[in-house]
Amino acid sequence: MSVQTYEQELEAWRAMQEASWRQENGWLALAGLFWLEEGESRMGTGPDMEIQLPSGKAPAHLATITLKDGKVRLTAPAGSPVYVDGQQVTDIEMMPERPGPATIVTSGSLAFFIKNEDDDFMAVRLWDNDREERQSFPGREWYLIQDAYRVTGRFEPNPHTEEFPRTFGMVAEKETLGTVKFELLGQELALQALPGRPGTLFLIFRDKTSGQSTYAPGRYMLGELGDDNTVTLDFNKAFNPPCSVTNYATCMFPPPSNHLPVGIEAGEKYVDFLH
Template sequence: MSDMSGMGGMNGSGDDARQQWKTWHENRVATVSEPYGPLALTGTHWLADAVDGRLETLDGTVLPGRWTEGAGDDTIVLGATAADGLTFDGRPLDGEVRLGADDGPGTARVARGAQRYVVLRREGLWAVRVFDPDAENRRAFAGIDVFDYDERWVLAGEFRPYDASRTVRVGNADGRERGLGLGGELAFTVDGAEHTLQVAVEDDGSLWAVLADGTSGHDSYRFRFLRPPAPAADGTVTVDFNRTLLPPCAFADHFICPFPPPGNTLPIEVRAGERNRLTR
């Protein structure tokens, strides 16, 4: 496995790689700032915390409608009257409907004006997320602060799958502990020393790591994500730390991002990738 020095140009010439990264960064800022991007999330409300089906926000506001768990059929039941102002599939809702989990704001079936109500399910628990294009975080957004592109942080990596997938319990940004599935470890070398990260394997074969490093909490956000592509058949994979990502909870407090699992705090400063959200 190659050392950090001399890994520049793995994705093409230095100038080409830098331009590709610049385009990636611009697209990332545009995606984050979309009307229903992560900046638009104003709340995640768990049905388990509801009183008589009423979901209450931190400021005491009650969401319209009555949200309850369905009877053993993996749905929730939303009851509303015309006075609640909710729509279902674009039509005013006056009665009850059954809802399954949404893939995100783009598939949400319930709305109230410009707001979209996204149904979420995690470890058997139901929640409703509210996305509002007029959210304060979105109005105050001024971009994403990044470290300068550095081709030395484009590394040769090796994916080493576990014999069987593992689940570890980790803290989440909302203060609760949940399971994080892991499929193997990603190894790479920096300045002659090998480091590893425990990673999840996505449905498309790409990898996902939740990590911290020597910059976390002071020169970058407290933890970050890394999403390398699917490894080759022999396990080799390019690890480009220039594309280290801020987690969704860096853009809105209401996401439930997992913290790094044990062993995923690197003893080095990864001065590459996204650092923090910028505000006006």
């Protein structure tokens, strides 16, 4: 692949990343995350609702979410504007995100589903597709493309459990697949790898730019895994977790073993949009 073709493909990839955050039911449309406890949680715009919806966007009581024995059920008053797949509903079991597919409920500009993770929690994740943030976000910023940050590493399988810090003070115990070892900026480095999309490894890392020009908790990247356990690492594609632009995402951050002692001036920079 020529340098020009590579840069064109990378710019197209970055444009898709930008669009994915602005899209309907995207990260910039998030409007709430509500933890569920056993029993009933009423949702609506009324002041006594456990799940508060944006003012003017729903009736005082839109619906009731009931968590019982690990299952979630939605019931709604007759005539309430609650829809699933375009059909008005008054009583339905809501399938959570995992194992999925999640039941997505819509009401006007609002949409919501049940977010869950390793049986640690159940929560209602809410979107409002009229949120101003979808338009007002100034855009994702990136370092200039640099070929020096495209390297080939080697994957060494070593499945084991690793603790990954998470938002809201939580910790996720994840089964890592092994270690990716590589050389960058004259140093021998290593990262613990999680499963990614087919043919890839998911890498979460911090480096010396974190908290300076890049997002303080760390960034994400996918490594392309070859049949011979070689891994193509392109730090020009390092990207921020969604927690960098919303308070309503649940993100994992790197364990100490994935804190790199170098400054990686490649990939996505940090735009302080939340403050």
